[in-house]
Amino acid sequence: MNALIDAKDLFEADPGFLNTASYGLPPRAASQALDTALAQWRRGSTDWSTWDAATDRARAGFARLLDTTPDHVTISSTGAQLVSSIATALPPGARVLVPDIEFTSNLFPWAQAATVETAPPERLADAIHPGLDAVAFSLVQSATGQVAALTDIITAARAHDLLVVTDASQAAGWLPFTTDGLDAVVCSAYKWLMAPRGAAFAYTSPRLRERMRPLAANWYGTPGHAGYYGLPMTLSPDAAAFDLSPAWFCYVGAAPALDLINELGVPAIHAHNLALANRFRAGLGQPPGDSAIVTTPGADAAKLQAAGVRAAVRAGNLRASFHLYNTTDDVDRALEALA
Structure with missing residues (x-):
C-alpha cells in the first residue's frame, strides 16, 4: 500500500469533513x-x-x-x-x-x-x-x-x-x-x-x-x-x-x-496533514503554518455548511482541521465555498 495515496480508501468519510479537531472518523477496520x-x-x-x-x-x-x-x-x-x-x-x-x-x-x-x-x-x-x-x-x-x-x-x-x-x-x-x-x-x-x-x-x-x-x-x-x-x-x-x-x-x-x-507512521501523517492545511492557508492568503488545524477570523461558516463542508467555530474563528481521510478536493471545496 502506498500509505498516503491509499489511506483515504480505508475510510468511508463523506467529502468535506474538516472537523477532526472535534471528532475523528474511524478507519473501516475500527468500525x-x-x-x-x-x-x-x-x-x-x-x-x-x-x-x-x-x-x-x-x-x-x-x-x-x-x-x-x-x-x-x-x-x-x-x-x-x-x-x-x-x-x-x-x-x-x-x-x-x-x-x-x-x-x-x-x-x-x-x-x-x-x-x-x-x-x-x-x-x-x-x-x-x-x-x-x-x-x-x-x-x-x-x-x-x-x-x-x-x-x-x-x-x-x-x-x-x-x-x-x-x-x-x-x-x-x-x-x-x-x-x-x-x-x-x-x-x-x-x-x-x-x-x-x-x-x-x-x-x-x-x-x-x-x-x-x-x-x-x-x-x-x-x-x-x-x-x-x-x-x-x-x-x-x-x-x-x-x-x-x-x-x-x-x-x-x-x-x-x-x-x-502506527503502520502508516506519524511522520508521514504529519506531512500529509500539513500539506493540506497549508494548501488551505494559501487559499485564504495566510502564510504556511506548522499545525493541522487552521483558524481564520471573519469566515462565513454558513457558506461552508451550504457547500457540504463540515468545520467548526471556536473562539469566534472558523476552525478547519485535516487528517488522513482528507484530500485536496476537500480543501478546494472549502476554498470555493468561501471565495
Missing part, C-alpha cells in the same frame, strides 16, 4: 470491529475477555505511538479524569502554570487542586519561575491550532524541577513527539486517534506515579485485573494502578485505529 463487538453483545456469543484483549492492544498501540512501553500507560474514559488523577501528585499549596486559552479539561482539574497562574501560550516557557510546582499545557491548542514550544517549555521547567504535563488530544496521531522530558501525556482518543469517544490514555513517568494517589482505585487496577472481592487492596505496580475499568467497546474501536496510525 467493523465495533460492529462485530456489538453483535457479540447483542447475542451473548462471547465473554468480555475478547473485548478486554482489544483494550490491551490499544494500550500497547498508544505506548508504541509515544515510543514508550505499556507499563507506563494508564487507560481511562476522559482526559479530565486523567488530569484529575495526575493532580493528586501536587503538594499542599501547589502552584501550576497553564496557558491563558487552555481547554478546560486541562484547566479545571488544576484549579480544583492548586493555585493556577496563566500566560499566553507563546510566552509559557518565559513565564516559568521559582515557586511553581507544575506546568500544564496542550501540545496543540484547541482554539487556535497553535503548537507549543515543547523543547523550550521542558528546558525551562527542568531548570526549576517542575512537573511537566501536556494534553496531546489535538496532537497525538499527527504531530511527531515522544515522552522525553515529560512527566505526563494525556490524550482523549476520539480526535486524531480516530477512536470512539470513551477511550483515553495517559503516559505517566515513574517519578510522577510515586507521588500520585489512585483516587478511582477499582478492580481493573489490580494485578491481572483479578481483584474482584474484599481487602486487602493490592494495586498493580505500574501505571495500570490508575486505570479506570474500561468502556470495552471504545477500545475495540481504538485498537485497529491505533494499529493503522
Whole structure:
C-alpha cells in the first residue's frame, strides 16, 4: 500500500469533513470491529475477555505511538479524569502554570487542586519561575491550532524541577513527539486517534506515579485485573494502578485505529496533514503554518455548511482541521465555498 495515496480508501468519510479537531472518523477496520463487538453483545456469543484483549492492544498501540512501553500507560474514559488523577501528585499549596486559552479539561482539574497562574501560550516557557510546582499545557491548542514550544517549555521547567504535563488530544496521531522530558501525556482518543469517544490514555513517568494517589482505585487496577472481592487492596505496580475499568467497546474501536496510525507512521501523517492545511492557508492568503488545524477570523461558516463542508467555530474563528481521510478536493471545496 502506498500509505498516503491509499489511506483515504480505508475510510468511508463523506467529502468535506474538516472537523477532526472535534471528532475523528474511524478507519473501516475500527468500525467493523465495533460492529462485530456489538453483535457479540447483542447475542451473548462471547465473554468480555475478547473485548478486554482489544483494550490491551490499544494500550500497547498508544505506548508504541509515544515510543514508550505499556507499563507506563494508564487507560481511562476522559482526559479530565486523567488530569484529575495526575493532580493528586501536587503538594499542599501547589502552584501550576497553564496557558491563558487552555481547554478546560486541562484547566479545571488544576484549579480544583492548586493555585493556577496563566500566560499566553507563546510566552509559557518565559513565564516559568521559582515557586511553581507544575506546568500544564496542550501540545496543540484547541482554539487556535497553535503548537507549543515543547523543547523550550521542558528546558525551562527542568531548570526549576517542575512537573511537566501536556494534553496531546489535538496532537497525538499527527504531530511527531515522544515522552522525553515529560512527566505526563494525556490524550482523549476520539480526535486524531480516530477512536470512539470513551477511550483515553495517559503516559505517566515513574517519578510522577510515586507521588500520585489512585483516587478511582477499582478492580481493573489490580494485578491481572483479578481483584474482584474484599481487602486487602493490592494495586498493580505500574501505571495500570490508575486505570479506570474500561468502556470495552471504545477500545475495540481504538485498537485497529491505533494499529493503522502506527503502520502508516506519524511522520508521514504529519506531512500529509500539513500539506493540506497549508494548501488551505494559501487559499485564504495566510502564510504556511506548522499545525493541522487552521483558524481564520471573519469566515462565513454558513457558506461552508451550504457547500457540504463540515468545520467548526471556536473562539469566534472558523476552525478547519485535516487528517488522513482528507484530500485536496476537500480543501478546494472549502476554498470555493468561501471565495
